[in-house]
Amino acid sequence: MFRSVEKNPILTLICIALAFLIYGYATSLPKITDFMIFCIFVIAFDLLYGHMGQLSFGHMLYFGSGAYGCGMFAYHIYPDPFLSILAGVLLGATVAALLGTLVVKTSHAAFALSNLALNEVGAYLVLSPWHKWTGGEDGLSLFFKKYGFINFGESTFRFYFCLVSLLLVVYLMLLLVRSPYGSLLKAIKENEVRVRFLGYNTFLYKYITFIISGAIAAFAGALMSINLSYTNTSLIAPTRNVEVIFAALMGGAGSVIGAVVGGTAFMTISNYLAVYVVRWEMFLGFALLIFVFWFREGIWGYLSKSGGALEKERSNP
Amino acid sequence: MLLTVENLDVCYGHAQVLHDVSLRLNEGELVCVVGRNGAGKTTLLKTIGGFMSPARGTVEFRGERIDGMPLEQVARMGIKYVYQDKRVFSELTVRENLELAAYASGQSLDEAVAKVIAIHPKMGTLLNSKAKGLSGGERQILLIGRALVGDPQLLLVDEPTEGLAAIIIGEIIDILLKMKKRITMVVVEQNLSTVARLADRVYVMKEGVFSREIEDKKTIENPSSYEDQL
Numbered sequence: 001m002f003r004s005v006e007k008n009p010i011l012t013l014i015c016i017a018l019a020f021l022i023y024g025y026a027t028s029l030p031k032i033t034d035f036m037i038f039c040i041f042v043i044a045f046d047l048l049y050g051h052m053g054q055l056s057f058g059h060m061l062y063f064g065s066g067a068y069g070c071g072m073f074a075y076h077i078y079p080d081p082f083l084s085i086l087a088g089v090l091l092g093a094t095v096a097a098l099l100g101t102l103v104v105k106t107s108h109a110a111f112a113l114s115n116l117a118l119n120e121v122g123a124y125l126v127l128s129p130w131h132k133w134t135g136g137e138d139g140l141s142l143f144f145k146k147y148g149f150i151n152f153g154e155s156t157f158r159f160y161f162c163l164v165s166l167l168l169v170v171y172l173m174l175l176l177v178r179s180p181y182g183s184l185l186k187a188i189k190e191n192e193v194r195v196r197f198l199g200y201n202t203f204l205y206k207y208i209t210f211i212i213s214g215a216i217a218a219f220a221g222a223l224m225s226i227n228l229s230y231t232n233t234s235l236i237a238p239t240r241n242v243e244v245i246f247a248a249l250m251g252g253a254g255s256v257i258g259a260v261v262g263g264t265a266f267m268t269i270s271n272y273l274a275v276y277v278v279r280w281e282m283f284l285g286f287a288l289l290i291f292v293f294w295f296r297e298g299i300w301g302y303l304s305k306s307g308g309a310l311e312k313e314r315s316n317p
Numbered sequence: 318m319l320l321t322v323e324n325l326d327v328c329y330g331h332a333q334v335l336h337d338v339s340l341r342l343n344e345g346e347l348v349c350v351v352g353r354n355g356a357g358k359t360t361l362l363k364t365i366g367g368f369m370s371p372a373r374g375t376v377e378f379r380g381e382r383i384d385g386m387p388l389e390q391v392a393r394m395g396i397k398y399v400y401q402d403k404r405v406f407s408e409l410t411v412r413e414n415l416e417l418a419a420y421a422s423g424q425s426l427d428e429a430v431a432k433v434i435a436i437h438p439k440m441g442t443l444l445n446s447k448a449k450g451l452s453g454g455e456r457q458i459l460l461i462g463r464a465l466v467g468d469p470q471l472l473l474v475d476e477p478t479e480g481l482a483a484i485i486i487g488e489i490i491d492i493l494l495k496m497k498k499r500i501t502m503v504v505v506e507q508n509l510s511t512v513a514r515l516a517d518r519v520y521v522m523k524e525g526v527f528s529r530e531i532e533d534k535k536t537i538e539n540p541s542s543y544e545d546q547l
Contacts, residue, residue, distance in 0.1 A: 180413075180416050180417070180420055183406075183409050183413040183416060183417055184417060184420075186406070186408050186409060187406045187409060187417055189408075190406050190407065190408055191404065191406070193368070193388065194400070194404075194406075195417070196387070196388040196389045196392070197366065197367075197368075197388050197389070197391075197392050197397075197398055198389075198392060198417055198418055198421040198463075199389050199392040199393045199421035199422060199467075200389055200417075200421055201389050202389075
């Protein structure tokens, strides 16, 4: 079953759509909307980490840029939801393009920590010097214009809009990672020097990938801003970077489906376990240890393996 | 002259590995560099390939200095490297490995595949296999095949037969012989019987210096005459 899902992008999309529809109607549409947005963020993060081998500790900066780009456009300029999302994505991509010229030159610990440092700077700027535009600690309360049935005030509409957005991101990402460009990213992850000796300017490809990842993270941030109808500093908080790293590891890094599985699993645990257990983070810690020591391939990797399809997944992520 | 290496000094930190090494290479030649482990053969190859920068001296390719040039620029000039460790991009399939080389050189994937199949027909059946599943010999053939994509001007081959079974060594030598004359090559090798079959000219390297240059074909074909100088 897992083998069929992996091989066929359309089947992948159908399975994801069905899973979220069932999960949404069985539980709560607004909550599952959050889950789907988080999955988009995990996909963005995993493009850098799982596919290109660069662990960022500061991807919340791009998520936050998207959220603030969207929020500030709607609040200060014009409350059109689509233009606001576009503003968020453009801001995230621009921030990634500017900062990428610095951070993409680094790798490993320097890459991870420079991203974290920049995230700290971004969070500080939003909180204090730019509070006139960002609303500082209070954030910005948002409303968006309605166009007929397009009403982002309706939770059902937001759910379907985010579902379509997730499916679109998954589809585009599957196309990307299965293309020669995806092979190039995998090769860079394995041995960048040798890719350069094939004649590739690896900085350029890493830089472009960084911008794509930043733009997708910003898209997720913009959707979150619309879904919550506000933008505040929690959407750019550096402390939340661990969530996306955890989700990517949990689902199985280097796999688009794994990112969706990991994002959903993480959000399920953090939303539902918190109802029953006060210090639920402790269980996440134990879960992370289990994944690090026994299930390095993550949930999706393990399922694929048990279905005899691990190799297929790795060759066609 | 295709390649000219002049008075090369190369260091790892404070340790100098190559001392005043000079080498010249004519178009279509196959030159072997022989020497014991640690003599500096691979360091020389890496310096020519742009992986290392010399402390002193120059490397010129078709009259243009390439020492200190970015790796990708050296590769785009048509210099290809076949690595000693036989590490291919293991997470990619054979086809994807070739595809990467093809895109970089502007050649079509079909042409790239045809080139590899021409030197080793069995590779045609392995195109969709993960490279990490290949045997040592198959990896070496894939590396050579990948280096051939895009019509290289100079092939730097580092210990092509090291660690391979005798039957595979024969195949690798046959492949290199097929490529000889069409592509200029510098081959680093410890196996002198292989050198005897391949080389037009031999440089003997000892402790980071060339101790001898052998041009006479009869001497090259009689390795015992220079074995004691390694």
